[in-house]
Amino acid sequence: MKIRGWLALSALTITIMLAGCSRADPSMIADSTGAGSDTPAGAGPATVEIAADASGQLKFADETLSGPADQPITVSFSNPAAVPHNWVLVEPGQEQAVATAAQAANGNPAGIEGVIAGGAPITSATEPIQVPPTPAGEYPYLCTVPGHYQAGMAGTMTLGAAAATGEPTDADVQGAASAAASSAAQGAAGSAVAGGNADGITVAADPSGQLKFQQTTLQAKSGTDFTVNFSNPAPVPHNWVLVQPGQENAVATAAAAKGGDPSGIEGVIVGGQPIANSSETVTVPAQSPGTYPYICTVPGHYQAGMKGELAVTP
Numbered sequence: 686m687k688i689r690g691w692l693a694l695s696a697l698t699i700t701i702m703l704a705g706c707s708r709a710d711p712s713m714i715a716d717s718t719g720a721g722s723d724t725p726a727g728a729g730p731a732t733v734e735i736a737a738d739a740s741g742q743l744k745f746a747d748e749t750l751s752g753p754a755d756q757p758i759t760v761s762f763s764n765p766a767a768v769p770h771n772w773v774l775v776e777p778g779q780e781q782a783v784a785t786a787a788q789a790a791n792g793n794p795a796g797i798e799g800v801i802a803g804g805a806p807i808t809s810a811t812e813p814i815q816v817p818p819t820p821a822g823e824y825p826y827l828c829t830v831p832g833h834y835q836a837g838m839a840g841t842m843t844l845g846a847a848a849a850t851g852e853p854t855d856a857d858v859q860g861a862a863s864a865a866a867s868s869a870a871q872g873a874a875g876s877a878v879a880g881g882n883a884d885g886i887t888v889a890a891d892p893s894g895q896l897k898f899q900q901t902t903l904q905a906k907s908g909t910d911f912t913v914n915f916s917n918p919a920p921v922p923h924n925w926v927l928v929q930p931g932q933e934n935a936v937a938t939a940a941a942a943k944g945g946d947p948s949g950i951e952g953v954i955v956g957g958q959p960i961a962n963s964s965e966t967v968t969v970p971a972q973s974p975g976t977y978p979y980i981c982t983v984p985g986h987y988q989a990g991m992k993g994e995l996a997v998t999p
């Protein structure tokens with residue numbers, strides 16, 4: 686955190702110094718044909734702010750950005766959530782190809798064709814992304830963490846538009862507030878009860894890629910093995926992991942360190958690897974009566990609310 690903060694500060698310092706130079710250098714002012722008049726006097730370096738949804742939903746707080754053409758831009762990307770995200774600017778039309786290629790690299794966009802600028806996924810942090818001088822046009826940006834682009838985590842950055850200041854707008858603030866409000870509303874809702882049946886319990890991840898299970902309560906009988914059919918119709922990877930009461934936070938933390946793999950983690954009763962666009966059947970060994978939490982152990986998903994409870998009755 687300290688190093689990141691220092692880097693951000695020094696990058697800011699450097700951009701301020703560069704801006705100072707350009708104002709002092711008549712040749713550079715002469716170079717900025719026309720476009721310069723769009724920049725308010727004394728606006729300084731082109732810095733644009735963008736944030737991921739604060740509640741961990743798979744979207745950016747802003748789906749449009751603007752900046753100057755043919756100039757370096759610092760995009761300050763912050764992800765306040767525990768779900769990993771990044772910000773990647775790509776050549777027009779390349780978003781699908783970049784998302785697919787990055788998926789194979791666990792979300793890292795480095796070295797992928799079609800990427801203009803972008804960083805590795807981060808959580809609960811802010812980092813500056815340096816966008817090189819790029820011709821005027823509309824450029825897509827996306828999060829390349831597996832499944833996030835497919836779930837709608839994307840936007841458009843217009844370069845060369847008239848207004849291109851980096852100041853956070855009222856719209857930014859309102860966007861963050863309404864995202865928080867909608868996630869609170871979701872928390873209050875969501876308690877679809879699935880019929881408990883020891884011959885086969887069904888649980889599914891949200892089909893639109895949101896970080897939640899369709900069923901947040903399940904029921905089973907004690908004293909006998911039973912199967913759970915977990916399906917994930919979305920491209921965002923998820924799993925279904927049953928844990929000992931009170932262990933959900935510890936399990937989520939331990940699994941996050943292994944990229945979501947719940948195998949061998951203390952407190953896990955049963956659970957599979959994350960899957961996407963598929964389903965699997967998990968056999969649960971006989972349990973004593975009680976209430977057992979289940980969670981998705983993909984990094985950040987439990988923290989975003991992807992959890993439920995299995996009631997085991999006598």
Ligand SMILES: [Cu+2]
Nearest residue numbers: 923981983986
């Ligand atoms: Cu998940």
